[in-house]
Each structure stands twice: as structure tokens, then as C-alpha cells.
Amino acid sequence: IIIKEVNNQSIIIQLINEIINQNTFNEFIAKNITATFIAKNIFNNIKYNPYFYFNNLTFIKFLIKIINNNNLNNTIRDIIINNDLKDFPIILKDDIKSIFIDETHGIFLIIVFSNHYPSDVEVEKDLKVFDKIKKDTKINNAEIYITGISLLSHEIKIGAENALYTIIPLGLVITFLIVSLYFRSFVAGAVVLALFTIVIVTAFALNYIVLGIWLNRNISFVSPSIVLVLTLGLCSDYSVYLLRRYQLERNEGKSKDEALVTVTYWSSRGVITSSLAVFFSYVILSLMNVPLFGDTAIANVIAVASTMITCLLFFPSLLYALGDKVFWPKRTKGYEIKLSKVYEFNLKHKNEIVLLLTAITLVSLLFVSNITTVLDVPPLMPPSEVQKGTLLFYSTIGSSISPIYIYVEGNGKVLIDENLNSTYLNYISSIADNISKIKDVKYVYTLDRPFGEKIDLNNVFSNETIKKIFLPSIERFIGTSNNGVLIEVVINKQPFSLDAIKVLQEIRSAIPSNKEFKVYIDGVTQMSYDSKTVTDGVTPIILLGLILVIGILLFLQLISVLIPIRLILTILSSVAWSLALLYIAYSLSFNLPIINAVPLFLVVTMLGVGVDYDIFLLTRVREEVLKGKSDEEAIKIALEKTGTSIMILGLLLGITFLLLLIPDFPLLNEIGFAIGLSVLFDSFIIVPFFVPSIMLIAKKWNWWPSKLKR
The missing domain is CATH 1.20.1640.10 (Multidrug efflux transporter AcrB transmembrane domain)
Known part of the structure; x- marks a missing residue:
């Protein structure tokens, strides 16, 4: 069967199902074809995704398992428990993976965001939930910690x-x-x-x-x-x-x-x-x-x-x-x-x-x-699971949860009709370029580096499909008033330490002066x-x-x-x-x-x-x-x-x-x-x-x- 110039995926699936219902086609083969078609369709649609890519060797097998198994949760759990990261059907890109995983020390990070600074009562509830998760989660030879400024x-x-x-x-x-x-x-x-x-x-x-x-x-x-x-x-x-x-x-x-x-x-x-x-x-x-x-x-x-x-x-x-x-x-x-x-x-x-x-x-x-x-x-601080997890985290992954924040404020608008103001972009880019050259700086996140690595924004904004993928991540660094830009700097030092302060001083020196902008610096390292x-x-x-x-x-x-x-x-x-x-x-x-x-x-x-x-x-x-x-x-x-x-x-x-x-x-x-x-x-x-x-x-x-x- 040759299907030519069909743009609607549902038509293909409907056709395959009809063939299966007629008992003229082997069901297993039909499902294989369905999985292959869906995989190719997904590959084409998200090949520019900045977060992850699909494993060509295992993704189709994963789709086949889903099609042949009615219990999706068990299928996914089985894949996670019985496979290495490199064999997962969906693999995080290296620059994203390094934020959450330190393979050298065997550490995996889960970040939970809140829309406000939690109160003592909320922190107590979080700790109780964490204790329950820790008791219910049994992973061989694994230690689970919780940390955070609050x-x-x-x-x-x-x-x-x-x-x-x-x-x-x-x-x-x-x-x-x-x-x-x-x-x-x-x-x-x-x-x-x-x-x-x-x-x-x-x-x-x-x-x-x-x-x-x-x-x-x-x-x-x-x-x-x-x-x-x-x-x-x-x-x-x-x-x-x-x-x-x-x-x-x-x-x-x-x-x-x-x-x-x-x-x-x-x-x-x-x-x-x-x-x-x-x-x-x-x-x-x-x-x-x-x-x-x-x-x-x-x-x-x-x-x-x-x-x-x-x-x-x-x-x-x-x-x-x-x-x-x-x-x-x-x-x-x-x-x-x-x-x-x-x-x-x-x-x-x-x-x-x-x-x-x-x-x-x-x-x-x-x-x-x-x-x-x-x-x-x-x-x-007093010894606790929080302290132990904090010291372990800072000594391995760095200051990911406590980065140095640089806020650049100007008079104009950063985003105009879904396009970046070149005046802002050029200044922000020059700051990020200078900071990224500092020895102990691990990552710089901002407009032109939403995921840590510098991207070609001209290519991004010239393609509507790619633009729609990247724009939400870029907007994260733009203030609500649309006249300020955030730069996050992750360093390889414990953020409260004297070594972190020395890196901060280098960062401050690396920021070029510009009369059109005001620069503010925040974070626990700046506080220290x-x-x-x-x-x-x-x-x-x-x-x-x-x-x-x-x-x-x-x-x-x-x-x-x-x-x-x-x-x-x-x-x-x-x-x-x-x-x-x-x-x-x-x-x-x-x-x-x-x-x-x-x-x-x-x-x-x-x-x-x-x-x-x-x-x-x-x-x-x-x-x-x-x-x-x-x-x-x-x-x-x-x-x-x-x-x-x-x-x-x-x-x-x-x-x-x-x-x-x-x-x-x-x-x-x-x-x-x-x-x-x-x-x-x-x-x-x-x-x-x-x-x-x-x-x-x-x-x-x-x-x-x-x-x-x-």
C-alpha cells in the first residue's frame, strides 16, 4: 500500500485500523507500521526541540510496547527501572541533562518550583511529604535528600x-x-x-x-x-x-x-x-x-x-x-x-x-x-538531612539551585511583537560572553542561552516553528514590565563560600558599563x-x-x-x-x-x-x-x-x-x-x-x- 501526500495523521491511523478490522492484515505488523509512522511524524515535528531528542534504536520499540500494552504506567516504570539512561526512548540533551544529573558522583536532581516563598507551616508539610516519598521509594543503594533555601x-x-x-x-x-x-x-x-x-x-x-x-x-x-x-x-x-x-x-x-x-x-x-x-x-x-x-x-x-x-x-x-x-x-x-x-x-x-x-x-x-x-x-547549621543534602549538592553539582542573578534594566521594551530588541540583546550577549569565559563559571542562562549553550537567535526567529518552541524559554528571562532581562550564572563553588565571592568579584568586573542600562546583582553569593x-x-x-x-x-x-x-x-x-x-x-x-x-x-x-x-x-x-x-x-x-x-x-x-x-x-x-x-x-x-x-x-x-x- 502506497500512501502519498497525506498530511493528516488521523487518516493514516484510521486506514490501518480498518485494515486490521478486515482481518486481511497481521495485527502485529500493522501496529509496527503504526509505531514507525508515528515515530517519523514526531521526529519531524520536534527535531528542533531544545530539551531532548529521541533514541532511534529504542523509541519505536517503546511505541510498540505502548500500543500492545494497555497499562501505560507499568510500561514506563519498567523502562525506567530496567534500562540505563542511554537506552531510554527519550534522552535529555547533554546541556540539559548536566543540570539535573552528575554522572561522576551518581547524583540525580529533581527541582520543585513554587510561586511564592513558603511559610514555616508549608515547609513542615513539604518535609512530611518528603519523608513519605522517601519511605515509599525503594531504590537499591540510593540515598534521597531534600534541600533549598527555605x-x-x-x-x-x-x-x-x-x-x-x-x-x-x-x-x-x-x-x-x-x-x-x-x-x-x-x-x-x-x-x-x-x-x-x-x-x-x-x-x-x-x-x-x-x-x-x-x-x-x-x-x-x-x-x-x-x-x-x-x-x-x-x-x-x-x-x-x-x-x-x-x-x-x-x-x-x-x-x-x-x-x-x-x-x-x-x-x-x-x-x-x-x-x-x-x-x-x-x-x-x-x-x-x-x-x-x-x-x-x-x-x-x-x-x-x-x-x-x-x-x-x-x-x-x-x-x-x-x-x-x-x-x-x-x-x-x-x-x-x-x-x-x-x-x-x-x-x-x-x-x-x-x-x-x-x-x-x-x-x-x-x-x-x-x-x-x-x-x-x-x-x-545543625546536622540534618537538609544540611547533608545541601553540602553534597553544592560540592558536586554546584550552585544550580542558588545561582547568581544579574538583572539588567533599561528604558525601552525587551520584546516587541515577539521579536527581541537588538539594543538589549547586544548588551546582554556581551555580558554573557564575558562571564562565560571565567574559569569557575559553569553555565550562563539568559536570552541567547536559555539552556546554557549559546544559540543563533537569527535562525530561531526566522523560523516560526522553531520560534514557537524557543520563545517561552526565552520569555522566562524577561521581566513582567518588559524592560528588564535576567541573567542566571551557575558556578562550580559552594555559593556562600569565600571562593564563590572571589568568582562573583570576577563576574562583577566582567560586566561592561553602559549608561543606557542599570545592573543589579542578587542571590545568596551576593548576599554573602x-x-x-x-x-x-x-x-x-x-x-x-x-x-x-x-x-x-x-x-x-x-x-x-x-x-x-x-x-x-x-x-x-x-x-x-x-x-x-x-x-x-x-x-x-x-x-x-x-x-x-x-x-x-x-x-x-x-x-x-x-x-x-x-x-x-x-x-x-x-x-x-x-x-x-x-x-x-x-x-x-x-x-x-x-x-x-x-x-x-x-x-x-x-x-x-x-x-x-x-x-x-x-x-x-x-x-x-x-x-x-x-x-x-x-x-x-x-x-x-x-x-x-x-x-x-x-x-x-x-x-x-x-x-x-x-
């Missing part, structure tokens, strides 16, 4: 919440035990926790009003943990410091009223100075709006203000009401470490101590100079780059501002030039030691990145919190000097009277921050490790040894230009 955010949030539920109960128990043992009174421990409860409820309520309602800002996942830990530490420090001074005055035979007058007149000065230092530290940090810690700084400002007001106004009233009952059941002197030998050691070896600790600081600075920071979140740029840029400004503010604050309090300089340098020594250990532990040992804001947050926190212990010692030294003691005698008395308290206070705050090491959450671990160690260094080494040694060397120059009246 899932990463959700997992981090859940991890932060779980960390909070672990840290705070432990922090409360440890604080209660340390305070109770120090004063040998369970009432004292309970009073400190009650004070913390009042402060934190007030602080969270004010934060909700200021951040949530007034500023309409969402706080980052690290904020609640840091605010709670800092507030617990500061509240414990200030209340224990005031409580200890009251106890000492009572032990010396003073009446309750006299003891409270001394506490409010002398000790409150130390609390005011130290809390103002912490307050202004976070005020300066909040004004710079540092990524990740900008809202945390605002929350800390409110928490510190609440702590200061409560400890200075409410706590003395509570102490007056309770009196000596606060030390029930034993009104003893409490637990105390005799630090007279520490003073004698400092007096005898003051020069050696200063030289040794200065040398350690200089060596630490060598390690600190090697620290490189970046907003590289995935390696630092912006975060690092902002943090690196504002760090010197914040440090200078803090040093200036704290220097002026201390000068007004002590009327001394040397003490503020010495105080800032010794605090920064503890910061240097802590950062050096952070670098050795996390960068060198664990091969983990250091988040760019962690060193800055450490410096800001320590220039505020670290002032506490130094000021507590200094105010007592100054008090004794004003009472007529020599500098040496004043330092000895101050160490004996406040040294133990300072160590206990440092232990309280240091352990509270070190609790952040308990959750398996490296980002929080880094913060807790750095601040916790720095606080312990400050309270157990800097204040008891470094500070007195320097003061013993400086003697009368400690107070210059003032002349303290003895």
Missing part, C-alpha cells in the same frame, strides 16, 4: 529553638548552684533567678514592642539565644556584685542602712559605668546594622537597659526588704578565695607578668591575622558578599567609636587618661587570645568557616562586658586611695575584697556563654566558644594578674591628670 532557613530556626530549650534550663540551674554555693544560701540563688525573670520578661516585652511593632523587623535566629544568655550573665553579675558588697559591709559590723548606703554610693557606680559601657557598645553595633547581628544588637540594648534599671532601682529595695534573710540559712562570710598571695606574686613578678602576657597577645595576633570570615551558613563587605567596612568604625565612647566614659568616671587606655588594651588582649583559639579550633582543626560577624560581635561584647570586672576592681582601688591608702595597699585590699567576686562573676557569665557549645550547632558554638573563653580569660587572668601588675608599675601615673585627695 528548608535551610527552617532547619536553622528549628535548631536555634532546640538550642534555646537546652541552654536556658541548664544556665538557670548552674547560676542557682554557683550563687547558692558562693553565698552558702539558697535564698541568694533564688533572689538572683527572680531578678533575672523580672528583667527578661521586661526585656522581651519591650523588644516585641520596639522590634516587632514599631520597627516591624523580624529578629534573626541567633537573637533569642544571645539575648537570654547575655541577660542571665549580666543580671547575675550585677546582682552578685551588689549582694557581695552588702555582705562585706555587714560582716564589718555596719548596720543594714549603712551597708545599703555604701552599696548604692560606691558599688552602684561600678554597675552604672560597666552597664553603660555594655549599653553603648551595642548601641554603636545596632547603628551600623551589621548583617545577622544588627537586630541582635538592638535586642541587647533593650535587655542591658532593663538589667541596669532593675539592678540599680529594684534590687536595692528588695535587699532592704529582705535584709540578712537573703543569706539564710547561714549568715557567714560566704565562700572566699584568699587573694593576698596573688597580690604578693604580682608585686614580686609584675614586670615578668606584663612581658609574658604581652608576648602571648602578640603571638595570638599572628593567628588572628590569618582569620578569614564569610557568611557561609550551611557548614555551620554584601555581608562580608558591610562587616569588614564597619568594623574599624565600630571599634574606633567604641574605644572613643568607652574612653570618655571611663575618663569622666575616673578622671584618668592612662586607665582607659590600659583597660581597653588589656580587654583586647583577652579577645586576641580567644580569637586565636577560635581560629585554631574551628578553622584549622574542624575546617569550618568563621562567620564574618563573630569576631566583631566578640569585640563589641567584651569591650562592654569586659569593662565590668576591671571597673569593679578599679572602683574599689579608687575608693581605698580616696580613704588615704597608698596605691599598693589599695590594690591589695581591692584584690582581697573584690577578687573572689570578680572570679565568680566571670565564672557565671563565662559558663553561661560556654553553654552555647552544648547544642550541635557550630554557628552558636563559635559565638559561645569565643565569648565564653574571653570572659574567663578576663576574669581569671587579666583582672587578677595583668591589671594589678600594670598598676603596680604605673603607680601614681594611674590617676593622671587627677590628683586623688587622700
Whole structure:
């Protein structure tokens, strides 16, 4: 049978069916002919399809199976399970296949698109669906993971919440035990926790009003943990410091009223100075709006203000009401470490101590100079299926799900009567050509490369059939306003990493300038780059501002030039030691990145919190000097009277921050490790040894230009 010049496929099929019905033609052969005809017809119609091509060896066999089998699902399932990709009847083109398949590592990618950013509730539903799919899908030796930016955010949030539920109960128990043992009174421990409860409820309520309602800002996942830990530490420090001074005055035979007058007149000065230092530290940090810690700084400002007001106004009233009952059941002197030998050691070896600790600081600075920071979140998030899948995906396929987005906006229209504006096209093409030459760029997708490989748009738009095939894919890169074009760049680097930032900088340099267009860049790599740029840029400004503010604050309090300089340098020594250990532990040992804001947050926190212990010692030294003691005698008395308290206070705050090491959450671990160690260094080494040694060397120059009246 010869059929000539028949354009309608249905006529052929109808004819073949009629022949079969007449029983004059073998049914199997007829179906073979039908499959062959359909295959050739499809080949001709979609030979220009950019996504896939048909396997000449297996496609006709596939059609025959379909014609001979009424169960289409089973037929297709059988082909997928029992055949290699190269034997499939329909094969993706290489440039499309490489987006979804990494044959080297045996990875297959399925991308699910959403028309909006999913909420937490929707993410939870997605995870449940995924768990069901994972249980129902049984593929030999195959591991299935799910990832995506919304899932990463959700997992981090859940991890932060779980960390909070672990840290705070432990922090409360440890604080209660340390305070109770120090004063040998369970009432004292309970009073400190009650004070913390009042402060934190007030602080969270004010934060909700200021951040949530007034500023309409969402706080980052690290904020609640840091605010709670800092507030617990500061509240414990200030209340224990005031409580200890009251106890000492009572032990010396003073009446309750006299003891409270001394506490409010002398000790409150130390609390005011130290809390103002912490307050202004976070005020300066909040004004710079540092990524990740900008809202945390605002929350800390409110928490510190609440702590200061409560400890200075409410706590003395509570102490007056309770009196000596606060030390029930034993009104003893409490637990105390005799630090007279520490003073004698400092007096005898003051020069050696200063030289040794200065040398350690200089060596630490060598390690600190090697620290490189970046907003590289995935390696630092809590371990989960999402994290494992993300790291696996980024290390093999690259940044396909998190590309670099370049948006080019002009004044004219991109698409005019289904034809591309040549002005746009030429500029977009030049950008894509330049970027595609960069070593670590894997794919560039835009108008003339809708599938990664550059195509001849003249041929595409000159043929209506081909044009209809390609135009929907090209329109994907045109903005809804028809005056902007999107360029997607996939690189071979983990998109949050420093290596990705370096590639991004090359990409930015490769974009030719054109006055007719505005170019915008977005994506997680750009976000990481912006975060690092902002943090690196504002760090010197914040440090200078803090040093200036704290220097002026201390000068007004002590009327001394040397003490503020010495105080800032010794605090920064503890910061240097802590950062050096952070670098050795996390960068060198664990091969983990250091988040760019962690060193800055450490410096800001320590220039505020670290002032506490130094000021507590200094105010007592100054008090004794004003009472007529020599500098040496004043330092000895101050160490004996406040040294133990300072160590206990440092232990309280240091352990509270070190609790952040308990959750398996490296980002929080880094913060807790750095601040916790720095606080312990400050309270157990800097204040008891470094500070007195320097003061013993400086003697009368400690107070210059003032002349303290003895």
C-alpha cells in the first residue's frame, strides 16, 4: 500500500485500523507500521526541540510496547527501572541533562518550583511529604535528600529553638548552684533567678514592642539565644556584685542602712559605668546594622537597659526588704578565695607578668591575622538531612539551585511583537560572553542561552516553528514590565563560600558599563558578599567609636587618661587570645568557616562586658586611695575584697556563654566558644594578674591628670 501526500495523521491511523478490522492484515505488523509512522511524524515535528531528542534504536520499540500494552504506567516504570539512561526512548540533551544529573558522583536532581516563598507551616508539610516519598521509594543503594533555601532557613530556626530549650534550663540551674554555693544560701540563688525573670520578661516585652511593632523587623535566629544568655550573665553579675558588697559591709559590723548606703554610693557606680559601657557598645553595633547581628544588637540594648534599671532601682529595695534573710540559712562570710598571695606574686613578678602576657597577645595576633570570615551558613547549621543534602549538592553539582542573578534594566521594551530588541540583546550577549569565559563559571542562562549553550537567535526567529518552541524559554528571562532581562550564572563553588565571592568579584568586573542600562546583582553569593563587605567596612568604625565612647566614659568616671587606655588594651588582649583559639579550633582543626560577624560581635561584647570586672576592681582601688591608702595597699585590699567576686562573676557569665557549645550547632558554638573563653580569660587572668601588675608599675601615673585627695 502506497500512501502519498497525506498530511493528516488521523487518516493514516484510521486506514490501518480498518485494515486490521478486515482481518486481511497481521495485527502485529500493522501496529509496527503504526509505531514507525508515528515515530517519523514526531521526529519531524520536534527535531528542533531544545530539551531532548529521541533514541532511534529504542523509541519505536517503546511505541510498540505502548500500543500492545494497555497499562501505560507499568510500561514506563519498567523502562525506567530496567534500562540505563542511554537506552531510554527519550534522552535529555547533554546541556540539559548536566543540570539535573552528575554522572561522576551518581547524583540525580529533581527541582520543585513554587510561586511564592513558603511559610514555616508549608515547609513542615513539604518535609512530611518528603519523608513519605522517601519511605515509599525503594531504590537499591540510593540515598534521597531534600534541600533549598527555605528548608535551610527552617532547619536553622528549628535548631536555634532546640538550642534555646537546652541552654536556658541548664544556665538557670548552674547560676542557682554557683550563687547558692558562693553565698552558702539558697535564698541568694533564688533572689538572683527572680531578678533575672523580672528583667527578661521586661526585656522581651519591650523588644516585641520596639522590634516587632514599631520597627516591624523580624529578629534573626541567633537573637533569642544571645539575648537570654547575655541577660542571665549580666543580671547575675550585677546582682552578685551588689549582694557581695552588702555582705562585706555587714560582716564589718555596719548596720543594714549603712551597708545599703555604701552599696548604692560606691558599688552602684561600678554597675552604672560597666552597664553603660555594655549599653553603648551595642548601641554603636545596632547603628551600623551589621548583617545577622544588627537586630541582635538592638535586642541587647533593650535587655542591658532593663538589667541596669532593675539592678540599680529594684534590687536595692528588695535587699532592704529582705535584709540578712537573703543569706539564710547561714549568715557567714560566704565562700572566699584568699587573694593576698596573688597580690604578693604580682608585686614580686609584675614586670615578668606584663612581658609574658604581652608576648602571648602578640603571638595570638599572628593567628588572628590569618582569620578569614564569610557568611557561609550551611557548614555551620545543625546536622540534618537538609544540611547533608545541601553540602553534597553544592560540592558536586554546584550552585544550580542558588545561582547568581544579574538583572539588567533599561528604558525601552525587551520584546516587541515577539521579536527581541537588538539594543538589549547586544548588551546582554556581551555580558554573557564575558562571564562565560571565567574559569569557575559553569553555565550562563539568559536570552541567547536559555539552556546554557549559546544559540543563533537569527535562525530561531526566522523560523516560526522553531520560534514557537524557543520563545517561552526565552520569555522566562524577561521581566513582567518588559524592560528588564535576567541573567542566571551557575558556578562550580559552594555559593556562600569565600571562593564563590572571589568568582562573583570576577563576574562583577566582567560586566561592561553602559549608561543606557542599570545592573543589579542578587542571590545568596551576593548576599554573602554584601555581608562580608558591610562587616569588614564597619568594623574599624565600630571599634574606633567604641574605644572613643568607652574612653570618655571611663575618663569622666575616673578622671584618668592612662586607665582607659590600659583597660581597653588589656580587654583586647583577652579577645586576641580567644580569637586565636577560635581560629585554631574551628578553622584549622574542624575546617569550618568563621562567620564574618563573630569576631566583631566578640569585640563589641567584651569591650562592654569586659569593662565590668576591671571597673569593679578599679572602683574599689579608687575608693581605698580616696580613704588615704597608698596605691599598693589599695590594690591589695581591692584584690582581697573584690577578687573572689570578680572570679565568680566571670565564672557565671563565662559558663553561661560556654553553654552555647552544648547544642550541635557550630554557628552558636563559635559565638559561645569565643565569648565564653574571653570572659574567663578576663576574669581569671587579666583582672587578677595583668591589671594589678600594670598598676603596680604605673603607680601614681594611674590617676593622671587627677590628683586623688587622700
